[in-house]
Amino acid sequence: MARTGRPREFDRDKALDAALTLFWELGYEPTSLNQLKACMGNISPASFYAAFGSKEALFREVVQHYLATYGQVMAPLWDETLSPRDAIEQTLRRSARMQTARTNPTGCLIVQGACNCSPENQPVQTLLAAERKRNRNGIKACVERAVTNGDLTKSAATDTLPALFTTFLHGIACEAKDGDRVKTLDAAITTLMHVWDSLAMKPGSASSSR
Amino acid sequence: MARTGRPREFDRDKALDAALTLFWELGYEPTSLNQLKACMGNISPASFYAAFGSKEALFREVVQHYLATYGQVMAPLWDETLSPRDAIEQTLRRSARMQTARTNPTGCLIVQGACNCSPENQPVQTLLAAERKRNRNGIKACVERAVTNGDLTKSAATDTLPALFTTFLHGIACEAKDGDRVKTLDAAITTLMHVWDSLAMKPGSASSSR
DNA sequence: GTATTTCTGGATTGATTAATATTGAAGTCT
DNA sequence: AGACTTCAATATTAATCAATCCAGAAATAC
Numbered sequence: 001m002a003r004t005g006r007p008r009e010f011d012r013d014k015a016l017d018a019a020l021t022l023f024w025e026l027g028y029e030p031t032s033l034n035q036l037k038a039c040m041g042n043i044s045p046a047s048f049y050a051a052f053g054s055k056e057a058l059f060r061e062v063v064q065h066y067l068a069t070y071g072q073v074m075a076p077l078w079d080e081t082l083s084p085r086d087a088i089e090q091t092l093r094r095s096a097r098m099q100t101a102r103t104n105p106t107g108c109l110i111v112q113g114a115c116n117c118s119p120e121n122q123p124v125q126t127l128l129a130a131e132r133k134r135n136r137n138g139i140k141a142c143v144e145r146a147v148t149n150g151d152l153t154k155s156a157a158t159d160t161l162p163a164l165f166t167t168f169l170h171g172i173a174c175e176a177k178d179g180d181r182v183k184t185l186d187a188a189i190t191t192l193m194h195v196w197d198s199l200a201m202k203p204g205s206a207s208s209s210r
Numbered sequence: 211m212a213r214t215g216r217p218r219e220f221d222r223d224k225a226l227d228a229a230l231t232l233f234w235e236l237g238y239e240p241t242s243l244n245q246l247k248a249c250m251g252n253i254s255p256a257s258f259y260a261a262f263g264s265k266e267a268l269f270r271e272v273v274q275h276y277l278a279t280y281g282q283v284m285a286p287l288w289d290e291t292l293s294p295r296d297a298i299e300q301t302l303r304r305s306a307r308m309q310t311a312r313t314n315p316t317g318c319l320i321v322q323g324a325c326n327c328s329p330e331n332q333p334v335q336t337l338l339a340a341e342r343k344r345n346r347n348g349i350k351a352c353v354e355r356a357v358t359n360g361d362l363t364k365s366a367a368t369d370t371l372p373a374l375f376t377t378f379l380h381g382i383a384c385e386a387k388d389g390d391r392v393k394t395l396d397a398a399i400t401t402l403m404h405v406w407d408s409l410a411m412k413p414g415s416a417s418s419s420r
Numbered sequence: 421g422t423a424t425t426t427c428t429g430g431a432t433t434g435a436t437t438a439a440t441a442t443t444g445a446a447g448t449c450t
Numbered sequence: 451a452g453a454c455t456t457c458a459a460t461a462t463t464a465a466t467c468a469a470t471c472c473a474g475a476a477a478t479a480c
Binding site: 026027028029030111112113114115116117118119129132133156157159160161163164166167168169170171172173174175178180184185187188190191192194195198 | 236237238239240321322323324325326327328329339342343366367369370371373374376377378379380381382383384385388390394395397398400401402404405408
């Protein structure tokens with residue numbers, strides 16, 4: 001699309017990737033523009049602001065990029081070809097694997113990217129909080145779908161499942177950043193899913209619908 | 211103990227309390243010395259450094275104060291008069307209640323107090339990481355005690371319990387900060403404890419030992 | 421070739437950061 | 451009373467923050 005004028009000398013996509021890594025490691029506020037410009041290929045302030053607008057605008061773009069790539073571990077939640085149980089299990093397992101992988105920073109940009117924020121950067125905090133709410137809603141929708149399906153019989157216990165799974169999901173970020181192994185988390189997920197299974201077989205209906 | 215010289219004009223304990231609240235709300239780095247001095251009674255820089263040494267020294271003192279008060283919700287983990295199951299359940303419930311109370315900031319200082327940190331403040335991050343490790347060890351010790359007691363029969367599943375409960379515990383901080391109600395979390399804890407109970411009754415022995 | 425457009429490099433902006441120095445007031449001890 | 455000790459207010463330190471400006475370089479359009 002670049003029509004006229006002098007072409008950019010650095011690779012915008014690579015710069016965005018580098019910024020993602022830095023934001024992921026340090027979080028929004030501690031990441032300084034100097035560090036960003038350095039890791040993005042020693043670009044000048046003018047180049048930076050021409051290409052990305054501002055630190056906050058860059059971060060928003062970084063979050064979108066994260067959601068479109070690493071964040072896709074959450075996709076099973078909205079994949080209705082999966083059973084609700086498999087959707088949640090896969091989401092947990094893929095999150096644990098992604099957040100502990102050695103190919104990227106540990107932990108979760110959405111949970112930890114703007115954890116310590118000055119009031120003036122509340123918009124950034126709000127942006128990530130909205131994504132976490134999306135996670136919550138996705139898990140809740142899965143549980144409700146299971147009730148509609150007949151996989152689960154609605155009860156006081158099924159009402160607690162969304163908070164249970166969401167709290168565990170978001171807790172993975174802390175454990176991953178603290179050095180937990182994927183094996184450890186995976187095993188915990190296996191045990192956690194027993195909660196679902198014991199609720200699924202408890203009431204009358206012999207076998208699940210799908 | 212104040213022997214001689216002009217006595218301090220501000221209340222050191224109240225100042226520490228105010229600093230705790232501010233650090234709890236914002237985290238370590240975004241909390242500026244100006245904000246601290248203001249909330250501590252408009253004290254001067256000289257007074258601040260004379261009384262507390264530095265920002266980091268103040269934070270360390272704040273963390274100790276937190277652990278000695280709010281952090282006592284974790285005490286059941288090391289209370290051997292409680293059954294291991296009750297110790298973990300009480301810890302979870304008291305954490306959820308404390309972190310959602312309207313009398314103090316939401317979330318957890320240990321989990322979220324230094325989440326976004328520049329490399330130069332790594333000592334602060336390390337301080338909190340060590341406390342989180344203490345939580346992990348406490349939960350693990352409870353599970354191991356249950357196995358020794360005979361409350362639980364050692365199996366692949368019991369090996370996963372420490373990570374399961376710890377991940378949930380640390381996840382509470384995120385959910386509390388995002389506005390979850392204590393009722394919601396409490397209900398989720400009830401369901402989570404079913405994991406323990408189903409493991410406890412599964413193997414042979416009819417009733418628990420104590 | 422000339423005009424136009426867009427990028428880059430370097431210098432600089434004002435605000436804010438944590439921390440220190442100086443100075444004088446306010447207290448205790450003998 | 452007078453020596454001594456500790457505090458607090460003001461001013462200031464150097465460093466860093468995100469962001470802007472300006473001049474020159476490099477490309478395209480006509």
